[in-house]
Amino acid sequence: MDNRRKYVIPGDLVTTGPFRPEQNVVLEGDKIISTTIGISEIYDDSVRVIPLTGKYIPKINDLVIGKVISHTSLSWELDINSCYVGFLPAQDVFGRDFSAHADELSSKLKSGDLVAARIANFDRTRDPLVTISDRDLGKIDSGDLVKISPSKVPRLIGKRGSMIQMIEMATNAAVTIGQNGWVVVSCETPEGLLKAKKAIEMINEKAHVANLTDQVKEMLEIKEDES
Amino acid sequence: MGGRDATMVLLDENGVRCDGRKVDETRRIMIKAGGLKNADGSAYIEFGDNKILVGVFGPRDVHPKHMSNTDTGILRVRYHMEPFSVGERKNPAPSRREIEISKVIKEALEPAVMLEKFPRTAVDVFIEVLQADGGTRCAALSAASVALADAGIPMRDMVAAVAAGKVADTVILDVNNEEDQAGQADMPIGYMPNLEKITLLQLDGVLTPEEYKKCVDVGVKGCKIVYDLQKKALNDKYFGNGGD
Numbered sequence: 001m002d003n004r005r006k007y008v009i010p011g012d013l014v015t016t017g018p019f020r021p022e023q024n025v026v027l028e029g030d031k032i033i034s035t036t037i038g039i040s041e042i043y044d045d046s047v048r049v050i051p052l053t054g055k056y057i058p059k060i061n062d063l064v065i066g067k068v069i070s071h072t073s074l075s076w077e078l079d080i081n082s083c084y085v086g087f088l089p090a091q092d093v094f095g096r097d098f099s100a101h102a103d104e105l106s107s108k109l110k111s112g113d114l115v116a117a118r119i120a121n122f123d124r125t126r127d128p129l130v131t132i133s134d135r136d137l138g139k140i141d142s143g144d145l146v147k148i149s150p151s152k153v154p155r156l157i158g159k160r161g162s163m164i165q166m167i168e169m170a171t172n173a174a175v176t177i178g179q180n181g182w183v184v185v186s187c188e189t190p191e192g193l194l195k196a197k198k199a200i201e202m203i204n205e206k207a208h209v210a211n212l213t214d215q216v217k218e219m220l221e222i223k224e225d226e227s
Numbered sequence: 228m229g230g231r232d233a234t235m236v237l238l239d240e241n242g243v244r245c246d247g248r249k250v251d252e253t254r255r256i257m258i259k260a261g262g263l264k265n266a267d268g269s270a271y272i273e274f275g276d277n278k279i280l281v282g283v284f285g286p287r288d289v290h291p292k293h294m295s296n297t298d299t300g301i302l303r304v305r306y307h308m309e310p311f312s313v314g315e316r317k318n319p320a321p322s323r324r325e326i327e328i329s330k331v332i333k334e335a336l337e338p339a340v341m342l343e344k345f346p347r348t349a350v351d352v353f354i355e356v357l358q359a360d361g362g363t364r365c366a367a368l369s370a371a372s373v374a375l376a377d378a379g380i381p382m383r384d385m386v387a388a389v390a391a392g393k394v395a396d397t398v399i400l401d402v403n404n405e406e407d408q409a410g411q412a413d414m415p416i417g418y419m420p421n422l423e424k425i426t427l428l429q430l431d432g433v434l435t436p437e438e439y440k441k442c443v444d445v446g447v448k449g450c451k452i453v454y455d456l457q458k459k460a461l462n463d464k465y466f467g468n469g470g471d
Contacts, residue, residue: 007466009458010339010376011384011421026341026383028422035341035381037465052465054379055267055286057344083286083348124346125297151379208467 004042008034014047015040022048052208056082056150056180058119058128063137065145065178066130068113071105078115078130081150081180086117086130093132114140114184116176140176143186146197148204150181155207156200163203163213170220171196195220237406238395245405246275253389253401253449258370258460260377266353268378270460272370275403276360279367281374285350294349300342301349304333306367308356328364329354335368335388335417335427341381350380361404362390365415368427373457377464384419386426387454391416391446393434398441400449412438416446420454 008014014025014032021027024036025047034040038049058064058080066078066086078086091098093108109115116137122128132138148156156177157164164175173187173196183200187193199216206212237245244250254275263269266282289295306329310316321329332354340350352374354367365388372386392402394410402413412432418425425447434442 007462009385009461009465010382011419013421024381028383033383033421035383036379037376037461051379053268053377083288083345208465 006040007038008040008049009037010035012040014049015042018045020046022046024049024051050154051151053149053151056080058082058084058086058122059179060119060122062119062179063177064117064119064130064180065140065176065182065184066115066117066180068109068111068115070111071109073100073105076105076109078117080117080128080130080178081147081182082128084122084127086119087127088115088117088130088132109139114143114145116140116178116184140184143174143176143184144193144197146183146185146200148181148183148200149207150179152204152207153177153179153181155212156183156203158213163216166213166217167196167199167220170217171199175200235405235409237409238397238399242397244394244399246403248401250397250399251445251448253452254403256453256456258373258456260373260460260464266374266378268374268376268380270370270373270377272366272373274362274366274369275401276358277356277363277366278358279363279370280355280357281367281370282353282355283350283371283374283378283380284353285378285380286345286348287351289347289349295347297346298343300345300347302333302337302340302342302352303349304329304336304352304354304371306332306354306356306364308359308363312356312359328367331427331429332364332368332371336371336375336386338424338426339372339382339384339386339419340375341383344381350375350378359404361407362402362415365389365417368417369453369457373460376461384422384424385454385457386417386419387450387457388415388417388427389446389449389453390414391442391449393432393438393442398438398445400445412442414442414446416443416450418447418450418454420451 012034034049036051038051040049064080066080069077069079076088080086094103117130117132120129120131171192173192176184185196257273259271268283270281272279310319368388390402391414393412394406414430417427
Protein backbone atom coordinates (compact mmCIF):
# COMPACT_ATOMS: atom_id res chain seq x y z
CA MET A 1 0.00 0.00 0.00
CA ASP A 2 2.86 2.34 0.82
CA ASN A 3 4.12 2.76 -2.73
CA ARG A 4 0.59 3.42 -3.92
CA ARG A 5 0.05 6.42 -1.65
CA LYS A 6 2.33 9.40 -1.71
CA TYR A 7 2.37 13.09 -0.97
CA VAL A 8 2.12 15.24 -4.09
CA ILE A 9 2.08 18.93 -5.03
CA PRO A 10 0.84 20.44 -8.31
CA GLY A 11 2.90 19.23 -11.25
CA ASP A 12 4.13 16.08 -9.54
CA LEU A 13 4.02 12.89 -11.54
CA VAL A 14 1.65 10.42 -9.89
CA THR A 15 2.11 7.53 -12.28
CA THR A 16 2.33 6.56 -15.91
CA GLY A 17 0.35 3.85 -17.56
CA PRO A 18 -3.19 2.89 -18.47
CA PHE A 19 -5.08 4.40 -15.55
CA ARG A 20 -8.28 6.42 -15.56
CA PRO A 21 -7.60 9.92 -14.20
CA GLU A 22 -10.18 10.80 -11.56
CA GLN A 23 -10.20 13.65 -9.02
CA ASN A 24 -7.46 16.30 -9.09
CA VAL A 25 -5.27 14.72 -11.73
CA VAL A 26 -4.71 15.47 -15.41
CA LEU A 27 -3.38 13.37 -18.22
CA GLU A 28 -0.44 14.98 -20.05
CA GLY A 29 0.67 12.60 -22.78
CA ASP A 30 1.07 9.30 -20.95
CA LYS A 31 1.83 10.92 -17.60
CA ILE A 32 -0.75 11.40 -14.88
CA ILE A 33 -0.02 14.62 -13.04
CA SER A 34 -1.39 15.93 -9.77
CA THR A 35 -3.11 19.32 -9.88
CA THR A 36 -3.27 19.99 -6.17
CA ILE A 37 -1.51 19.43 -2.87
CA GLY A 38 -2.65 16.10 -1.49
CA ILE A 39 -2.22 12.38 -1.17
CA SER A 40 -2.27 10.34 -4.36
CA GLU A 41 -4.03 7.00 -4.44
CA ILE A 42 -3.64 4.44 -7.18
CA TYR A 43 -6.37 1.86 -7.55
CA ASP A 44 -6.58 -1.07 -9.94
CA ASP A 45 -7.68 1.03 -12.88
CA SER A 46 -7.90 4.60 -11.65
CA VAL A 47 -5.84 7.31 -10.00
CA ARG A 48 -6.88 10.18 -7.79
CA VAL A 49 -5.50 12.74 -5.40
CA ILE A 50 -7.21 13.48 -2.10
CA PRO A 51 -6.81 17.24 -1.66
CA LEU A 52 -5.45 18.72 1.56
CA THR A 53 -6.56 22.26 0.82
CA GLY A 54 -9.03 24.16 -1.31
CA LYS A 55 -12.59 25.39 -1.52
CA TYR A 56 -15.67 23.22 -1.67
CA ILE A 57 -16.73 22.37 -5.21
CA PRO A 58 -20.33 21.11 -5.36
CA LYS A 59 -20.87 17.52 -6.45
CA ILE A 60 -24.21 15.92 -7.29
CA ASN A 61 -25.69 13.99 -4.35
CA ASP A 62 -23.52 15.68 -1.73
CA LEU A 63 -25.18 16.51 1.56
CA VAL A 64 -24.41 20.12 2.43
CA ILE A 65 -25.35 22.54 5.17
CA GLY A 66 -26.51 25.85 3.75
CA LYS A 67 -27.43 29.20 5.18
CA VAL A 68 -30.29 31.13 3.58
CA ILE A 69 -28.93 34.38 2.16
CA SER A 70 -32.03 35.77 0.48
CA HIS A 71 -35.10 34.82 -1.50
CA THR A 72 -37.01 36.02 -4.51
CA SER A 73 -40.67 35.23 -5.10
CA LEU A 74 -39.71 31.91 -6.71
CA SER A 75 -36.59 30.63 -4.98
CA TRP A 76 -34.14 30.86 -2.11
CA GLU A 77 -30.41 31.39 -2.33
CA LEU A 78 -28.21 29.41 0.04
CA ASP A 79 -24.65 30.11 1.09
CA ILE A 80 -23.03 26.69 0.79
CA ASN A 81 -19.45 27.74 1.56
CA SER A 82 -18.49 27.48 -2.09
CA CYS A 83 -17.71 29.83 -4.94
CA TYR A 84 -21.27 29.29 -6.14
CA VAL A 85 -24.58 29.90 -4.32
CA GLY A 86 -27.07 27.09 -3.87
CA PHE A 87 -30.34 27.59 -5.72
CA LEU A 88 -33.41 26.21 -3.91
CA PRO A 89 -36.61 26.53 -5.96
CA ALA A 90 -39.89 27.18 -4.11
CA GLN A 91 -41.60 24.15 -5.70
CA ASP A 92 -39.21 21.98 -3.77
CA VAL A 93 -40.69 23.16 -0.48
CA PHE A 94 -44.31 24.01 -1.35
CA GLY A 95 -44.89 21.20 -3.83
CA ARG A 96 -46.20 21.23 -7.38
CA ASP A 97 -49.13 23.56 -6.65
CA PHE A 98 -46.87 26.40 -5.58
CA SER A 99 -48.16 29.77 -6.59
CA ALA A 100 -46.06 32.89 -6.40
CA HIS A 101 -49.14 34.91 -5.44
CA ALA A 102 -50.52 32.73 -2.67
CA ASP A 103 -47.39 31.42 -0.96
CA GLU A 104 -44.94 33.56 0.91
CA LEU A 105 -41.45 32.08 0.88
CA SER A 106 -40.36 33.71 4.12
CA SER A 107 -43.05 31.74 5.97
CA LYS A 108 -41.00 28.57 5.49
CA LEU A 109 -37.39 29.74 5.43
CA LYS A 110 -36.06 33.11 6.52
CA SER A 111 -32.64 34.47 5.72
CA GLY A 112 -30.15 33.26 8.28
CA ASP A 113 -31.84 29.85 8.67
CA LEU A 114 -29.68 26.75 8.44
CA VAL A 115 -30.75 24.05 6.02
CA ALA A 116 -29.57 20.52 5.41
CA ALA A 117 -29.77 20.07 1.66
CA ARG A 118 -28.63 17.79 -1.12
CA ILE A 119 -27.04 18.91 -4.37
CA ALA A 120 -29.64 17.82 -6.93
CA ASN A 121 -27.92 19.04 -10.04
CA PHE A 122 -24.77 20.92 -10.90
CA ASP A 123 -22.94 21.59 -14.10
CA ARG A 124 -20.59 24.33 -15.10
CA THR A 125 -23.24 26.42 -16.83
CA ARG A 126 -25.48 27.16 -13.86
CA ASP A 127 -25.39 27.53 -10.09
CA PRO A 128 -25.93 24.29 -8.17
CA LEU A 129 -29.56 23.26 -7.73
CA VAL A 130 -30.27 21.98 -4.23
CA THR A 131 -33.21 20.07 -2.83
CA ILE A 132 -34.53 19.59 0.70
CA SER A 133 -37.33 17.16 -0.16
CA ASP A 134 -35.88 13.99 1.25
CA ARG A 135 -35.60 12.23 4.56
CA ASP A 136 -33.28 13.95 7.07
CA LEU A 137 -33.17 17.08 4.92
CA GLY A 138 -34.76 20.46 5.57
CA LYS A 139 -34.52 23.27 8.06
CA ILE A 140 -32.26 22.73 11.04
CA ASP A 141 -33.96 24.04 14.17
CA SER A 142 -31.41 23.35 16.86
CA GLY A 143 -27.70 22.83 17.18
CA ASP A 144 -24.46 24.69 16.85
CA LEU A 145 -22.70 25.33 13.56
CA VAL A 146 -19.01 24.42 13.43
CA LYS A 147 -17.05 25.43 10.36
CA ILE A 148 -14.15 23.24 9.29
CA SER A 149 -12.07 23.05 6.14
CA PRO A 150 -13.99 21.11 3.44
CA SER A 151 -10.85 19.10 2.66
CA LYS A 152 -10.91 17.71 6.18
CA VAL A 153 -14.46 16.35 6.04
CA PRO A 154 -13.34 12.80 5.07
CA ARG A 155 -11.05 12.79 8.11
CA LEU A 156 -13.91 13.80 10.39
CA ILE A 157 -16.07 11.00 9.04
CA GLY A 158 -13.27 8.45 9.23
CA LYS A 159 -13.15 5.03 7.62
CA ARG A 160 -16.76 3.90 7.20
CA GLY A 161 -17.83 6.61 9.65
CA SER A 162 -15.63 5.36 12.49
CA MET A 163 -14.44 8.75 13.69
CA ILE A 164 -17.81 10.45 13.78
CA GLN A 165 -19.46 7.41 15.36
CA MET A 166 -16.87 7.49 18.12
CA ILE A 167 -17.61 11.15 18.83
CA GLU A 168 -21.36 10.59 18.78
CA MET A 169 -21.13 7.61 21.12
CA ALA A 170 -18.85 9.37 23.60
CA THR A 171 -20.83 12.58 23.80
CA ASN A 172 -24.39 11.54 22.96
CA ALA A 173 -24.47 14.31 20.39
CA ALA A 174 -26.09 14.22 16.97
CA VAL A 175 -23.69 15.47 14.31
CA THR A 176 -24.76 16.40 10.79
CA ILE A 177 -21.77 16.78 8.49
CA GLY A 178 -22.10 18.76 5.29
CA GLN A 179 -19.58 17.90 2.59
CA ASN A 180 -18.98 21.65 2.32
CA GLY A 181 -17.23 21.75 5.68
CA TRP A 182 -20.15 23.00 7.72
CA VAL A 183 -21.12 20.76 10.61
CA VAL A 184 -24.14 21.03 12.89
CA VAL A 185 -23.81 19.57 16.37
CA SER A 186 -26.78 19.16 18.67
CA CYS A 187 -26.81 17.56 22.06
CA GLU A 188 -29.11 17.47 25.08
CA THR A 189 -26.36 18.17 27.57
CA PRO A 190 -24.20 21.26 27.26
CA GLU A 191 -21.10 19.28 28.31
CA GLY A 192 -21.60 16.80 25.49
CA LEU A 193 -22.09 19.64 23.02
CA LEU A 194 -18.92 21.34 24.15
CA LYS A 195 -16.92 18.15 24.02
CA ALA A 196 -18.16 17.18 20.57
CA LYS A 197 -17.39 20.65 19.24
CA LYS A 198 -13.93 20.48 20.73
CA ALA A 199 -13.30 17.08 19.15
CA ILE A 200 -14.39 18.35 15.72
CA GLU A 201 -12.17 21.40 16.00
CA MET A 202 -9.29 19.19 17.05
CA ILE A 203 -9.72 17.02 13.95
CA ASN A 204 -9.78 20.18 11.82
CA GLU A 205 -6.46 21.33 13.26
CA LYS A 206 -4.67 18.01 13.39
CA ALA A 207 -6.06 16.28 10.29
CA HIS A 208 -2.59 15.31 9.07
CA VAL A 209 -1.56 13.52 12.28
CA ALA A 210 -1.32 9.75 11.89
CA ASN A 211 -2.73 8.51 15.20
CA LEU A 212 -5.52 11.09 15.35
CA THR A 213 -8.19 8.54 16.28
CA ASP A 214 -6.30 7.64 19.45
CA GLN A 215 -5.74 11.28 20.31
CA VAL A 216 -9.42 12.13 19.89
CA LYS A 217 -10.40 9.07 21.91
CA GLU A 218 -8.02 10.10 24.66
CA MET A 219 -9.44 13.60 24.76
CA LEU A 220 -13.01 12.36 24.90
CA GLU A 221 -12.21 9.93 27.70
CA ILE A 222 -10.20 12.32 29.86
CA LYS A 223 -13.10 14.72 29.89
CA GLU A 224 -15.43 11.97 31.02
CA ASP A 225 -13.30 11.19 34.06
CA GLU A 226 -13.35 14.81 35.13
CA SER A 227 -17.07 15.20 34.99
CA MET B 228 20.18 52.81 -4.47
CA GLY B 229 22.20 55.83 -3.39
CA GLY B 230 25.58 55.72 -1.72
CA ARG B 231 26.96 52.75 -3.61
CA ASP B 232 30.31 52.79 -5.30
CA ALA B 233 30.03 54.20 -8.81
CA THR B 234 33.19 52.47 -10.01
CA MET B 235 32.05 49.08 -8.70
CA VAL B 236 33.44 46.03 -10.48
CA LEU B 237 30.53 43.84 -11.54
CA LEU B 238 32.70 40.85 -12.31
CA ASP B 239 36.34 40.51 -11.27
CA GLU B 240 39.05 38.47 -12.97
CA ASN B 241 38.35 35.45 -10.73
CA GLY B 242 34.73 35.28 -11.87
CA VAL B 243 33.37 36.68 -8.63
CA ARG B 244 30.45 39.11 -8.82
CA CYS B 245 29.90 42.36 -6.92
CA ASP B 246 28.10 40.60 -4.07
CA GLY B 247 30.56 37.70 -3.88
CA ARG B 248 28.54 35.19 -5.92
CA LYS B 249 29.80 32.98 -8.72
CA VAL B 250 28.36 33.49 -12.22
CA ASP B 251 25.90 30.62 -11.95
CA GLU B 252 24.87 31.13 -8.35
CA THR B 253 21.55 32.49 -7.11
CA ARG B 254 21.11 34.70 -4.10
CA ARG B 255 19.91 33.20 -0.81
CA ILE B 256 16.29 32.12 -1.29
CA MET B 257 13.77 31.35 1.45
CA ILE B 258 10.15 30.50 0.69
CA LYS B 259 7.42 29.93 3.25
CA ALA B 260 3.93 28.71 2.40
CA GLY B 261 0.98 29.99 4.41
CA GLY B 262 1.23 32.59 7.13
CA LEU B 263 -1.80 34.75 6.36
CA LYS B 264 -4.91 33.60 8.20
CA ASN B 265 -7.58 35.53 6.30
CA ALA B 266 -6.38 34.70 2.79
CA ASP B 267 -7.31 31.37 1.19
CA GLY B 268 -3.66 30.82 0.38
CA SER B 269 -0.46 32.75 1.00
CA ALA B 270 3.29 32.68 0.66
CA TYR B 271 6.30 34.72 1.71
CA ILE B 272 9.56 34.82 -0.19
CA GLU B 273 12.98 36.24 0.59
CA PHE B 274 15.05 36.34 -2.56
CA GLY B 275 18.35 37.94 -1.61
CA ASP B 276 17.24 41.32 -0.25
CA ASN B 277 13.80 41.08 -1.86
CA LYS B 278 10.98 40.46 0.60
CA ILE B 279 7.59 39.74 -0.90
CA LEU B 280 4.26 38.66 0.59
CA VAL B 281 1.53 37.11 -1.55
CA GLY B 282 -2.12 36.47 -0.66
CA VAL B 283 -4.57 34.52 -2.82
CA PHE B 284 -8.37 34.51 -2.69
CA GLY B 285 -10.72 32.31 -4.60
CA PRO B 286 -12.25 30.92 -6.57
CA ARG B 287 -14.88 33.46 -5.59
CA ASP B 288 -17.65 35.64 -7.00
CA VAL B 289 -16.59 38.18 -9.58
CA HIS B 290 -17.25 41.81 -8.77
CA PRO B 291 -17.98 43.78 -10.87
CA LYS B 292 -20.24 41.16 -12.46
CA HIS B 293 -19.56 42.19 -16.06
CA MET B 294 -15.95 40.99 -15.74
CA SER B 295 -17.04 37.40 -15.24
CA ASN B 296 -16.74 34.90 -18.04
CA THR B 297 -19.29 32.11 -18.50
CA ASP B 298 -16.71 29.81 -20.10
CA THR B 299 -13.92 30.07 -17.60
CA GLY B 300 -12.72 31.64 -14.40
CA ILE B 301 -10.58 34.74 -14.50
CA LEU B 302 -7.28 35.46 -12.86
CA ARG B 303 -6.61 38.89 -11.42
CA VAL B 304 -3.18 39.88 -10.21
CA ARG B 305 -2.13 43.02 -8.37
CA TYR B 306 1.58 43.65 -7.99
CA HIS B 307 2.20 46.47 -5.57
CA MET B 308 5.32 48.00 -4.07
CA GLU B 309 5.17 49.41 -0.58
CA PRO B 310 6.25 53.06 -0.22
CA PHE B 311 9.12 51.86 1.98
CA SER B 312 10.25 49.06 -0.36
CA VAL B 313 12.83 51.20 -2.15
CA GLY B 314 15.45 53.81 -1.13
CA GLU B 315 13.38 56.84 -2.02
CA ARG B 316 9.70 56.79 -0.98
CA LYS B 317 7.57 55.31 -3.72
CA ASN B 318 4.16 56.79 -4.33
CA PRO B 319 1.73 54.04 -3.26
CA ALA B 320 -0.54 54.63 -6.25
CA PRO B 321 -0.14 51.98 -8.96
CA SER B 322 2.53 53.14 -11.36
CA ARG B 323 2.83 52.31 -15.04
CA ARG B 324 5.56 49.80 -14.14
CA GLU B 325 3.44 48.03 -11.52
CA ILE B 326 0.47 47.74 -13.88
CA GLU B 327 2.73 46.17 -16.49
CA ILE B 328 4.28 43.72 -14.03
CA SER B 329 0.81 42.75 -12.78
CA LYS B 330 -0.16 41.88 -16.35
CA VAL B 331 3.08 40.04 -17.03
CA ILE B 332 2.76 37.91 -13.87
CA LYS B 333 -0.89 37.21 -14.64
CA GLU B 334 -0.02 35.96 -18.09
CA ALA B 335 2.85 33.89 -16.72
CA LEU B 336 0.52 32.14 -14.26
CA GLU B 337 -2.40 31.58 -16.63
CA PRO B 338 -0.92 28.55 -18.49
CA ALA B 339 -0.52 26.77 -15.16
CA VAL B 340 -3.79 27.59 -13.41
CA MET B 341 -6.78 25.48 -14.50
CA LEU B 342 -9.31 28.30 -14.50
CA GLU B 343 -11.64 26.48 -16.89
CA LYS B 344 -12.78 24.37 -13.94
CA PHE B 345 -14.43 27.36 -12.30
CA PRO B 346 -16.57 29.27 -14.80
CA ARG B 347 -18.02 32.60 -13.59
CA THR B 348 -15.51 32.96 -10.77
CA ALA B 349 -12.33 34.90 -10.12
CA VAL B 350 -9.04 34.05 -8.49
CA ASP B 351 -7.36 37.10 -6.99
CA VAL B 352 -3.64 37.28 -6.35
CA PHE B 353 -2.29 40.15 -4.27
CA ILE B 354 1.46 40.68 -4.32
CA GLU B 355 3.00 43.12 -1.87
CA VAL B 356 6.68 43.93 -2.30
CA LEU B 357 7.97 44.85 1.16
CA GLN B 358 11.57 45.32 0.11
CA ALA B 359 12.95 45.42 -3.43
CA ASP B 360 16.43 44.67 -4.70
CA GLY B 361 16.14 43.76 -8.37
CA GLY B 362 14.34 40.74 -9.76
CA THR B 363 11.09 41.33 -7.89
CA ARG B 364 8.92 40.10 -10.75
CA CYS B 365 10.62 36.70 -10.70
CA ALA B 366 10.51 36.43 -6.93
CA ALA B 367 6.86 37.55 -6.93
CA LEU B 368 5.93 35.02 -9.61
CA SER B 369 7.59 32.17 -7.69
CA ALA B 370 5.81 33.17 -4.50
CA ALA B 371 2.45 33.62 -6.25
CA SER B 372 2.67 30.10 -7.57
CA VAL B 373 3.25 28.73 -4.05
CA ALA B 374 0.35 30.81 -2.71
CA LEU B 375 -1.97 29.47 -5.44
CA ALA B 376 -1.02 25.90 -4.56
CA ASP B 377 -1.58 26.72 -0.89
CA ALA B 378 -5.08 27.98 -1.75
CA GLY B 379 -5.81 24.62 -3.40
CA ILE B 380 -6.41 26.06 -6.85
CA PRO B 381 -5.87 23.33 -9.45
CA MET B 382 -2.69 23.82 -11.40
CA ARG B 383 -1.05 21.82 -14.17
CA ASP B 384 2.36 22.67 -12.75
CA MET B 385 4.14 25.10 -10.48
CA VAL B 386 5.75 28.17 -12.04
CA ALA B 387 9.28 28.94 -10.92
CA ALA B 388 11.06 32.07 -12.04
CA VAL B 389 14.51 33.62 -11.97
CA ALA B 390 16.37 36.13 -14.12
CA ALA B 391 19.45 35.52 -16.23
CA GLY B 392 21.54 38.35 -17.66
CA LYS B 393 24.81 39.62 -18.99
CA VAL B 394 27.44 41.68 -17.20
CA ALA B 395 30.99 42.29 -18.39
CA ASP B 396 30.25 40.17 -21.47
CA THR B 397 29.49 37.13 -19.30
CA VAL B 398 26.16 35.36 -18.91
CA ILE B 399 25.10 35.28 -15.26
CA LEU B 400 22.26 33.84 -13.21
CA ASP B 401 19.96 35.86 -10.92
CA VAL B 402 20.57 39.54 -11.69
CA ASN B 403 20.61 41.77 -8.62
CA ASN B 404 19.85 45.48 -8.48
CA GLU B 405 23.39 46.70 -9.28
CA GLU B 406 23.81 44.26 -12.13
CA ASP B 407 20.41 45.31 -13.47
CA GLN B 408 21.35 49.00 -13.38
CA ALA B 409 24.88 48.71 -14.77
CA GLY B 410 24.75 45.40 -16.62
CA GLN B 411 24.29 44.73 -20.31
CA ALA B 412 21.17 42.55 -20.30
CA ASP B 413 18.44 41.24 -18.01
CA MET B 414 16.21 38.32 -18.94
CA PRO B 415 13.48 37.23 -16.49
CA ILE B 416 12.31 33.67 -17.14
CA GLY B 417 9.24 31.88 -15.80
CA TYR B 418 9.30 28.12 -16.23
CA MET B 419 7.07 25.12 -15.54
CA PRO B 420 9.65 22.51 -14.48
CA ASN B 421 7.61 19.34 -14.96
CA LEU B 422 5.98 20.31 -18.24
CA GLU B 423 9.27 21.89 -19.35
CA LYS B 424 7.56 24.97 -20.71
CA ILE B 425 8.48 28.63 -20.46
CA THR B 426 5.62 30.93 -19.38
CA LEU B 427 7.51 34.21 -19.05
CA LEU B 428 10.39 35.51 -21.08
CA GLN B 429 11.37 39.14 -21.23
CA LEU B 430 14.60 40.70 -22.35
CA ASP B 431 16.04 44.11 -21.64
CA GLY B 432 19.39 44.62 -23.36
CA VAL B 433 21.33 43.30 -26.31
CA LEU B 434 22.45 39.68 -26.71
CA THR B 435 23.95 37.73 -29.58
CA PRO B 436 21.97 34.64 -30.65
CA GLU B 437 24.52 32.43 -28.83
CA GLU B 438 24.30 34.50 -25.67
CA TYR B 439 20.53 34.43 -25.89
CA LYS B 440 20.49 30.62 -25.98
CA LYS B 441 22.95 30.44 -23.13
CA CYS B 442 20.86 32.90 -21.08
CA VAL B 443 17.75 30.75 -21.52
CA ASP B 444 19.66 27.61 -20.51
CA VAL B 445 21.16 29.25 -17.44
CA GLY B 446 17.76 30.72 -16.50
CA VAL B 447 15.97 27.39 -16.83
CA LYS B 448 18.60 25.77 -14.60
CA GLY B 449 18.04 28.52 -12.06
CA CYS B 450 14.27 27.96 -12.19
CA LYS B 451 14.83 24.33 -11.24
CA ILE B 452 16.71 25.47 -8.14
CA VAL B 453 13.80 27.76 -7.25
CA TYR B 454 11.34 24.93 -7.91
CA ASP B 455 13.09 22.68 -5.39
CA LEU B 456 12.65 25.41 -2.78
CA GLN B 457 8.96 25.88 -3.69
CA LYS B 458 8.50 22.16 -3.27
CA LYS B 459 10.24 22.24 0.09
CA ALA B 460 8.04 25.14 1.28
CA LEU B 461 4.85 23.23 0.45
CA ASN B 462 6.18 19.96 1.86
CA ASP B 463 7.11 21.70 5.10
CA LYS B 464 3.63 23.12 5.51
CA TYR B 465 1.54 20.13 4.48
CA PHE B 466 3.59 17.04 5.17
CA GLY B 467 5.76 18.36 8.01
CA ASN B 468 8.95 16.82 6.53
CA GLY B 469 9.81 14.20 9.09
CA GLY B 470 8.52 16.34 11.94
CA ASP B 471 5.16 16.40 13.72
